[in-house]
Amino acid sequence: MRELWQCQTPSCGYIYDPDRGDKKGKIPKGTKFEDLPEDWKCPVCGASKKNFKKL
Template identity: 40%
Template sequence: MTETKTWMCLICGWIYDEAQGDPEHGIAPGTPWSLVPSTWSCPECAARKEDFEMVPI
């Protein structure tokens, strides 16, 4: 099993955790960042996927 990663929105600081996903917006828990659609946006500020950066937590 690979280690899950976390991605932070550079605009508002919201964290996407691969282990938790974003089920409220159609992203199942365990979904790696590479499989999150490019049309997905930050649930807090609507920033684009490109506005996220991987961060260790």
């Protein structure tokens, strides 16, 4: 099942969708949130993975 994770910083709300990956961060489609590198950052606000919550 596809798991979406949302950035929790104020006024961001970016949602990481594994089906889309993150072009800006050079993350290929199909990469699970758990498998993102620890230094991956929100492409919108630059927050770290710790700021994301599963939807």
